[in-house]
Amino acid sequence: MHFNAYNRQLTAKEIESNAHRQFVGGLWQEIGLLQYDFLLSKGLEPGNSLLDLGCGALRGGIHLVRYLDAGNYRGVDSNASLLKAGQIELKKARLEKKQPILIQEDQFRQESLGKGYDFAISISLFTHLPQYLIKQCLNGVSSALSPKGVYFASFFEVPEDNRESWVIHSPGNITTHSAKDPFHQSKGELRKLAEEAGLDMVYIGDWKHPRAQRIASFKRRSRS
Numbered sequence: 254m255h256f257n258a259y260n261r262q263l264t265a266k267e268i269e270s271n272a273h274r275q276f277v278g279g280l281w282q283e284i285g286l287l288q289y290d291f292l293l294s295k296g297l298e299p300g301n302s303l304l305d306l307g308c309g310a311l312r313g314g315i316h317l318v319r320y321l322d323a324g325n326y327r328g329v330d331s332n333a334s335l336l337k338a339g340q341i342e343l344k345k346a347r348l349e350k351k352q353p354i355l356i357q358e359d360q361f362r363q364e365s366l367g368k369g370y371d372f373a374i375s376i377s378l379f380t381h382l383p384q385y386l387i388k389q390c391l392n393g394v395s396s397a398l399s400p401k402g403v404y405f406a407s408f409f410e411v412p413e414d415n416r417e418s419w420v421i422h423s424p425g426n427i428t429t430h431s432a433k434d435p436f437h438q439s440k441g442e443l444r445k446l447a448e449e450a451g452l453d454m455v456y457i458g459d460w461k462h463p464r465a466q467r468i469a470s471f472k473r474r475s476r477s
Contacts, residue, residue, distance in 0.1 A: 259381045259434065263334040273310040273338035278377060280463060281312055288313030288376050289320065291460055291468075295405070301325065301371040304397055306390065307378030308355070310338035315346055324352045327367055331359035361386075361393030370397055373404040377466065380409055380435045384446065387438070391450035391471065398473055404452075407466040409437040425464030440469070447471050 263273055274281040297303070299322045308314050308328030318326045330336055336355045343349055358365035373394055379387055394404045409429040411420050419430050420437055429437035440456050447454040452471040460468045 259332060268338045268341060273335055277309045277312055283463060285312040285316055287461065288374065289316035292372060292374060297372055302369065304366060304370045304373040306373060306375040310335045311342050313376060314339060315342055318348050318351045318353045326353040328353060329356045329358050329365060333357050361389045363393060363396055366393050366397040368397055369399045370402050371399055372402065373398060375406040377407060379406055379438060382436060388446050391446055391452055395450045395452050395473060400473060404471040405468055407462065407468045410467040411437045411439050413439045413441045415439060422465040427464055443469060
């Protein structure tokens with residue numbers, strides 16, 4: 254399956270025709286609801302604050318904004334055109350009253366991420382990031398989470414001893430790479446980056462993603 258260059262800006266005409274739904278990988282309802290159901294299974298409640306890193310056009314964000322209390326959702330993405338599409342999706346769903354905050358940011362800076370989140374999530378973000386940006390992301394998350402907050406991130410997994418530059422994942426038939434988009438990582442690589450950011454990683458693994466992405470959780474390391 255072909256992946257789009259994620260930094261390409263969609264035109265207004267493309268957004269009007271809902272091209273953004275395919276641009277972010279399609280399966281708009283399926284993966285959107287998968288994110289929502291997963292977070293509810295992990296204890297998300299309407300009063301919790303949520304940071305959605307790599308929120309795109311709000312494939313999952315629409316469901317989360319609807320569920321959360323007003324002002325409790327912040328979405329961050331590097332692609333300005335997808336955030337515009339997300340605003341249109343919010344308007345279609347009549348969710349403006351929920352006062353979600355959408356921010357364009359590509360370096361995971363603290364002033365853009367905010368602080369004190371109960372939950373954070375990234376679906377199909379690490380799949381587009383080289384390791385140095387994953388490290389920046391985890392550093393940003395480490396500062397953004399509340400002391401008991403938890404961050405969930407999906408990724409394409411390869412074995413620790415993988416020496417191949419590319420791997421095909423099934424189901425989904427996605428070809429990932431060690432040095433170009435879409436990227437893959439091993440559990441060990443992510444755990445090392447997490448430790449450097451002051452986070453503890455717990456591998457969750459299969460969460461029924463239709464293209465075989467795995468998922469892990471990250472929490473701020475206990476100082477006791």
